[in-house]
Amino acid sequence: MxxxxxxxxxxxxxxxxxxxxxxxxxxxxxxxxxxxxxxxxxxxxxxxxxxxxxxxxxxxxxxxxxxxxxxxxxxxxxxxxxxxxxxxxxxxxxxxxxxxxxxxxxxxxxxxxxxxxxVADEGGALRATLTSVEPAVLDVAGDDVGEALGALGWQTSDLDPALPPRIAYAGARHLVLAAATRSRLADLTYDFDRLTAFMHTLDLTTLQLVWRESETVFHVRDPFPVGGVVEDPATGAAAAAFGAYARELGLVAEDAVLTLHQGADMGRPGELTVALRAGDARVRVSGTGTRIAESG
CATH class of the missing domain: 3.10.310.10 (Diaminopimelate Epimerase; Chain A, domain 1)
Structure with missing residues (x-):
């Protein structure tokens, strides 16, 4: 048998x-x-x-x-x-x-x-660097921006006019919205169902909410209701898309290294490094990582 x-x-x-x-x-x-x-x-x-x-x-x-x-x-x-x-x-x-x-x-x-x-060993810590697929940055209609703001409970005056809304792609689509202040970014309470429905209409994976601290340092948050998650604590795909966005809009030099802080407002701080290279459209995102011990 x-x-x-x-x-x-x-x-x-x-x-x-x-x-x-x-x-x-x-x-x-x-x-x-x-x-x-x-x-x-x-x-x-x-x-x-x-x-x-x-x-x-x-x-x-x-x-x-x-x-x-x-x-x-x-x-x-x-x-x-x-x-x-x-x-x-x-x-x-x-x-x-x-x-x-x-x-x-x-x-x-x-x-x-x-x-x-x-993956490289840097002083005993492993650091992984991914290279994105070819990115793209697309315009977004004013009505769509308005619906996103409505779902977030934000006003147009809450936005930083120096970083205009765009849809950015580096493997997945993200709507980039820049907050005018750190306090606006920190105060994130949104309509889960309304934002989910909106994101499905534009095939968005997350919203990349950004506040610019300095020329190359940004704080970001990523609502992810389409995945059944209120917020993503550190989002590599959105970081790659944001790197393409920053370069496309001339916010940073063609050769630049950006630091993105994410997760602090959730109590899970993380740091993402975004590297841009002149003559190469692809974006590199790097970071550390570690195993989470299983409880029980």
Missing amino acids: TPPATHRSPEILRYTAFSTDPAGGNPAGVVLDAAGLDDAAQLAIAAELGYSETAFLTAPPAGLGGEPGRAFTVRYFSPQAEVPFCGHATVATAIAFAERHGPGDLLLATRAGTVPVT
Whole structure:
């Protein structure tokens, strides 16, 4: 007789990205070997974890390239749906992989395109740097800005006119809205259902709410109701999109390194580094990460 098939339970890791403190940054689920998990199983794992995203690695598509054993297909699921790209889960996955197989380069096939990632040991701490897909910055209609402000409970006077609203893309779409003051950014209470409906009409993943502290330092917050999450504590995909936005609008030099602080207003501070290079449209986002110990 043929023995009954056995189903291996995947190892589900928990990591935070953009912080070396497990209580900071943005938590992500990581499954380094998701072979045999269908869409429903991946969504169920993401929903059970309850993090904004969980990343699942499987074998790479034919022709992807990359170093053998360091190239993969990756899919990202929020508790409610699959998303095309997730920066913090990419960083978390790269650091989890490097802890087991050593620093170096990874090549990831995402729904948004191919994303190279490099992990380096910097004084005993691992830092992952992802390179975005080709970004884009698009105009947004005034009526759409008005609806976003209405859902947020903001007024037009709450916006910084030096940083006009745009939709920015670097693997996922984000509406960039700049607050005129730090206190406006800190006071975030919004209509969850109204903002969700609005975001679906424009295929937005998050709103990238920004306050500019200095020439290269920004504070950001990212409502994520379409993923079933009130707010994302540190958002790598939005950071990449914002880098493209800042360059497109001439807010920063062609060669620039930006520091984005996120999560402090949620009690989960994190730091994202965004690097822009002259002559290269792609945006690099880097950060640290660490494993979150399981309770119980």
